[in-house]
Amino acid sequence: MKRLLAFCLAACTISSTAVQAQLYKPTLTQEGNQWMITFHDDRSSVHARWATQGICFYFVGINGTHEVYRWVSNTYPNWNGVAEKEGDQVFMYGDFWSERGHDGMQWELVTQVKDSRSEIGAGHWHEWVENTTFGSFWFFGNTHFERKGYCSISRQGATVKSISGESYDDDVGLQLSEQAMERYNTLEPPKDEKGRLLSPMGLTEQ
Numbered sequence: 001m002k003r004l005l006a007f008c009l010a011a012c013t014i015s016s017t018a019v020q021a022q023l024y025k026p027t028l029t030q031e032g033n034q035w036m037i038t039f040h041d042d043r044s045s046v047h048a049r050w051a052t053q054g055i056c057f058y059f060v061g062i063n064g065t066h067e068v069y070r071w072v073s074n075t076y077p078n079w080n081g082v083a084e085k086e087g088d089q090v091f092m093y094g095d096f097w098s099e100r101g102h103d104g105m106q107w108e109l110v111t112q113v114k115d116s117r118s119e120i121g122a123g124h125w126h127e128w129v130e131n132t133t134f135g136s137f138w139f140f141g142n143t144h145f146e147r148k149g150y151c152s153i154s155r156q157g158a159t160v161k162s163i164s165g166e167s168y169d170d171d172v173g174l175q176l177s178e179q180a181m182e183r184y185n186t187l188e189p190p191k192d193e194k195g196r197l198l199s200p201m202g203l204t205e206q
Contacts (some may be wrong), residue, residue: 026109026119028057028069028085029173034151037105039125039201042141050141051190051202056151057083058177061169070177074151076200077187079103080177090121096200101129103200105143121145127201139203153180 028035035057039050054075061068066084071092073079081094081103092105107123126140150156153176190198197205 027059027067028083028090029059029155031119032147032149033057033154034074034148035121036146036148037125038144038146040142040144047142051198051200053079053200054148054151056153056180056184058155058173058180059170060173060177070173072177072180072184073200074180074184075187077189078181078185079200080181090123097129097197097205101127101199103127107143107145119147125201127199127203129199129203129205139201141201151180153183 033056035055036052037055038052040047041050053073056072056074058070058072059067060070063084066086069083069085071081071083071094076096078098079094079096081092083090083092085091088109090105090107090109092103092107094103095101096103103125104127105123105125107121107125109119109121111119122145123143124140125143126138128138155172155176192198192204199205
């Protein structure tokens with residue numbers, strides 16, 4: 001995960017053509033950086049609902065046509081990662097359990113800010129935990145996102161700069177994401193009735 005984040009941020013500094021960097025509206029942060037993510041079991045005939053977690057997005061730069069974000073959970077300890085967005089498509093990767101567990105989400109925005117409804121997104125969420133005996137334990141299903149205003153650590157009221165050039169970093173977003181990681185890493189991890197750890201999507205530790 002750390003190597004992925006380093007590569008992602010390094011790529012933001014490479015400029016290849018002189019174009020105007022544009023953000024597709026809505027962004028993941030300017031209209032509120034707090035989102036709730038809910039997992040639905042795709043194997044269930046009723047798509048049973050599992051865990052819901054909070055996620056704070058922080059805009060950290062532009063890489064060509066992609067908006068680049070860091071994200072930090074404000075409900076699950078030490079669960080964080082990176083996201084890239086192009087148009088209404090969002091791709092996310094992150095780690096938990098000291099980087100032994102991993103998540104990937106692919107989803108898209110399906111309502112706009114101007115709508116009277118809450119802004120939501122829908123897609124897929126897969127999660128896997130490394131197991132040295134039989135390889136990784138995988139699970140996947142559907143996911144629902146809903147914007148819920150601003151996290152306690154945010155850049156509320158501030159606008160993202162407009163810049164000529166294909167790529168750039170956003171120092172404010174980088175700093176805010178570091179602050180969020182420090183604050184939310186002290187949360188207590190969820191457990192089931194037997195005291196076993198639960199993953200972000202609600203899986204029991206194997």
